[in-house]
Amino acid sequence: DTGVSQDPRHKITKRGQNVTFRCDPISEHNRLYWYRQTLGQGPEFLTYFQNEAQLEKSRLLSDRFSAERPKGSFSTLEIQRTEQGDSAMYLCASSPWTSNYGYTFGSGTRLTVV
Amino acid sequence: AQRVTQPEKLLSVFKGAPVELKCNYSYSGSPELFWYVQYSRQRLQLLLRHISRESIKGFTADLNKGETSFHLKKPFAQEEDSAMYYCALSGDAGGTSYGKLTFGQGTILTVHP
Numbered sequence: 001d002t003g004v005s006q007d008p009r010h011k012i013t014k015r016g017q018n019v020t021f022r023c024d025p026i027s028e029h030n031r032l033y034w035y036r037q038t039l040g041q042g043p044e045f046l047t048y049f050q051n052e053a054q055l056e057k058s059r060l061l062s063d064r065f066s067a068e069r070p071k072g073s074f075s076t077l078e079i080q081r082t083e084q085g086d087s088a089m090y091l092c093a094s095s096p097w098t099s100n101y102g103y104t105f106g107s108g109t110r111l112t113v114v
Numbered sequence: 115a116q117r118v119t120q121p122e123k124l125l126s127v128f129k130g131a132p133v134e135l136k137c138n139y140s141y142s143g144s145p146e147l148f149w150y151v152q153y154s155r156q157r158l159q160l161l162l163r164h165i166s167r168e169s170i171k172g173f174t175a176d177l178n179k180g181e182t183s184f185h186l187k188k189p190f191a192q193e194e195d196s197a198m199y200y201c202a203l204s205g206d207a208g209g210t211s212y213g214k215l216t217f218g219q220g221t222i223l224t225v226h227p
Contacts, residue, residue: 031213040123042200042217043158056214091158095213102148102160102202103215 004106006092012112013082020078021109025094032075033103034067035091036060043091049075050097082113116141118203120218127191128226135186135221137175137201147177147184148215150200158200161186171195191225198222 005024013019025032031050035043046065047057051072061067064082069075079086089110093103117140127133139145147164162170164177164184175186184201199222202215 033214035217040219042118042120042202042219043215045214045216048214097213102150102163104160105158107157 004092004094004104006090006106006109008109009107010110010112012114015082015084015113017082018078018080019082019111020076021090021092021111023075023077023092023094023106025074025092026104027073028096029094029104030072030097031095032069033093033095034075034077035093037089037091037108038087046077046090079111082111084113087111087113116145116203116205116216118201118216118218120199120201120221122221123219124222124224126224126226129193130190133188133191133195133223133225135199135201135223137184137186137218139182139184139201139203141182141203141205143205144179146204147175148202148204149173149175149184149186150202150217152198152200154197161199191223193225193227196223196225 007022033048034046037043045058046061047067049069052069064080067077089108091108092106095103119138149161150158151161152158173188175184177184198220200220201218204215
């Protein structure tokens with residue numbers, strides 16, 4: 001297991017296009033989190049899953065954003081009709097749920113909307 | 115609502131000098147506090163957790179519930195400590211926000227030779 005993997009590393013898209021990001025967590029981790037980070041800010045929570053159940057979504061997650069974790073393993077984050085304000089680093093992290101050891105983060109997907 | 119404040123965006127010290135990165139939080143219960151670090155061109159990684167009372171790379175942090183602070187300290191800074199540091203908070207066990215982290219805005223530490 002090489003840790004948390006995110007794909008792609010970089011994505012440049014035109015405004016109005018849809019994009020999808022993938023996250024593969026550490027296999028034995030039940031929880032998976034998505035965060036967004038813009039320049040000069042700390043990571044902002046978007047949503048998280050426990051196994052395949054999406055337990056919480058931030059108010060930041062507009063209806064253009066959707067996330068899935070269909071089999072409790074990998075997760076996808078889709079942004080529809082992208083806007084320039086969606087440009088950010090999208091971070092995925094995973095953790096076991098039985099104890100609070102903190103997260104293991106992926107390298108992130110940097111989205112640029114032009 | 116839970117909130118984490120890191121009042122300094124930038125902190126510069128010379129090698130060998132003591133360093134303290136400040137973190138204040140707002141939370142009504144008994145939070146769990148963390149420090150994360152991001153070195154240049156690397157992913158965000160856990161530095162230490164208050165619950166384990168550990169010292170990692172010479173850094174320590176003490177949870178002060180009276181002052182709602184969790185400052186990160188190191189007595190003698192090294193050049194390799196230069197990085198972005200984030201303080202983060204998780205709600206208490208049994209609560210809905212347990213395990214979900216709220217991050218501060220981060221402090222860029224630069225250690226000069």
